[in-house]
Amino acid sequence: MSGAVLEVKGLMKSFGALVAANNLNVEVMPAARLSLIGSNGAGKTTFVNMVTGYLKPDAGQVKLDGKDITRLPPRLITRAGLGRSFQIPQLCEAMTPVDNILVALEIAGDGGSVFRPARTKGSLDRAVEMLERFGLERYAGRPVNELPGGVRKLIDIAMSLASRPRVFLLDEPTSGVSTEEKFPLMDKVMAALEGERSAVIFVEHDMEIVTRYADRVLAFYSGEIIADDAPDEVLNDPAVQKYVTGTAR
Numbered sequence: 050m051s052g053a054v055l056e057v058k059g060l061m062k063s064f065g066a067l068v069a070a071n072n073l074n075v076e077v078m079p080a081a082r083l084s085l086i087g088s089n090g091a092g093k094t095t096f097v098n099m100v101t102g103y104l105k106p107d108a109g110q111v112k113l114d115g116k117d118i119t120r121l122p123p124r125l126i127t128r129a130g131l132g133r134s135f136q137i138p139q140l141c142e143a144m145t146p147v148d149n150i151l152v153a154l155e156i157a158g159d160g161g162s163v164f165r166p167a168r169t170k171g172s173l174d175r176a177v178e179m180l181e182r183f184g185l186e187r188y189a190g191r192p193v194n195e196l197p198g199g200v201r202k203l204i205d206i207a208m209s210l211a212s213r214p215r216v217f218l219l220d221e222p223t224s225g226v227s228t229e230e231k232f233p234l235m236d237k238v239m240a241a242l243e244g245e246r247s248a249v250i251f252v253e254h255d256m257e258i259v260t261r262y263a264d265r266v267l268a269f270y271s272g273e274i275i276a277d278d279a280p281d282e283v284l285n286d287p288a289v290q291k292y293v294t295g296t297a298r
């Protein structure tokens with residue numbers, strides 16, 4: 050046993066002649082803060098989609114807590130303990146934040162209907178607790194389609210975290226967020242994770258966010274991981290400066 054919560058071995062994916070993932074190997078420990086960087090088309094989303102079941106790999110294996118989840122459908126992967134939030138929040142527009150979180154709990158749970166999620170005391174308490182953690186109590190009773198973009202993003206993240214995923218994947222959490230809002234948003238996400246053992250993996254183009262919130266960085270280039278180390282090491286790597294950050298002198 051490696052102690053890793055997520056183990057990715059030999060993951061491969063091609064689209065015709067284009068190799069979008071070339072033998073990706075990654076182990077993620079509980080409570081890790083891992084950032085995925087790389088220029089457009091480097092293969093980050095392909096990696097995330099394969100790990101979360103949205104894309105079938107051509108070869109390789111993904112294990113969560115030692116359980117093989119390769120090729121399971123996304124919903125079963127969520128149930129196994131792998132949460133995901135999207136660049137564009139995936140919300141039930143006419144429902145309140147509390148009801149959205151109840152739906153997320155239902156999807157991550159063992160059954161019931163996502164159209165009429167159970168309103169047990171446990172699930173309601175958890176939904177309210179999540180809103181409090183993100184400072185969103187005042188929006189509790191309004192439909193989410195009336196709420197501002199930053200708030201919707203936080204609700205989407207609160208939905209994924211409500212079921213206490215073992216691994217939480219965030220796709221560009223600060224994209225579309227203003228410079229003034231990006232640090233408060235990440236501070237809230239990281240504070241909400243305190244006390245949980247979830248490992249966090251976030252795709253990010255903003256190097257200020259990467260250096261402040263990640264304890265490890267994977268740099269992708271042309272379907273391969275070209276660096277895997279602490280943020281300072283990766284950002285000072287000549288190949289990363291040449292192919293990823295464009296900061297080579």
Ligand SMILES: Nc1ncnc2c1ncn2[C@@H]1O[C@H](COP(=O)(O)OP(=O)(O)OP(=O)(O)O)[C@@H](O)[C@H]1O
Pocket residue numbers: 064067069087088089090091092093094095096269
């Ligand atoms: N469904 C698909 N069909 C064909 N090619 C694809 C498909 N999905 C991704 N690709 C290609 O695979 C490569 C990797 O794309 P991917 O979306 O994983 O990159 P990325 O690092 O996430 O980029 P970005 O930062 O722009 O989101 C790119 O060349 C892309 O054009």
